[in-house]
Amino acid sequence: MNVRAARLRLKTRAFTALAVLTSVGGNFSLSCGVRQAGRLVSLSPLPYVRALFNPWVALGVSLLIVWLLSYMTLLSWADLSYVLPVTSIGYVLSSLAGRVFLHEQISPWRWAGILCIVVGVTLVARTAPYRSGATP
């Protein structure tokens, strides 16, 4: 593996980590904030605008903007068929965060699902992130 490929692999790992952490953190604080803000089923935009002033919602939205930017940056050199499965490790982190912070139960089926995702992500992460032969 030459220096350029090694550098790109490192950059891919860093941006994958950033995208995963911001999406998990963003969704988590968004759901905390929405619960505080109350029911959001409304045709008027006002309750949504008011919810934006909730600090948890604001933090969640900011994190999700960082997520979208880092995800798109990742797509500027890595294949979609690489980025898509690899970032799904976020589901695992969300489940574990639910267990640790919200004391949610994880059923045996969910543990099996978590195992499937981890094995799937490992398989995809072992492939080169960008199209073989093409210079990214």
Place this chain on the structure above:
Amino acid sequence: MKWLLVAVIVVATAVAELLQAIAMKRHGEVRDFRPGAIGRLVALLARNKYILISFGALAVSFFAFMALLSVADLSFAAPATAASYVLETVLAKYLLHEHVSPGRWAGASLVACGVAMLSL
């Protein structure tokens, strides 16, 4: 109604991510991460028609997901997102001409199964 919403979510998500992938590949590898350069990148992307259409598709998928949650349980809604892993891998191969190796096929299928199982 439920299945119609699932179809809308899966198709809209796939369209959004494909368009983002096309736009970012055309832009080329992002190398400059200084704040000014990131600002210029955002300004450039905000004028890109692929990105704008992809944001429209993302909005459709988001509101369809909210609508689905109001008529179905989360345990029905979550596996709907699992189907998009397989669909998008197929589209990445045929429309983006990505080289999808056996390892990637196996990985994407396992991830789809795993996401579906999370709802059980």
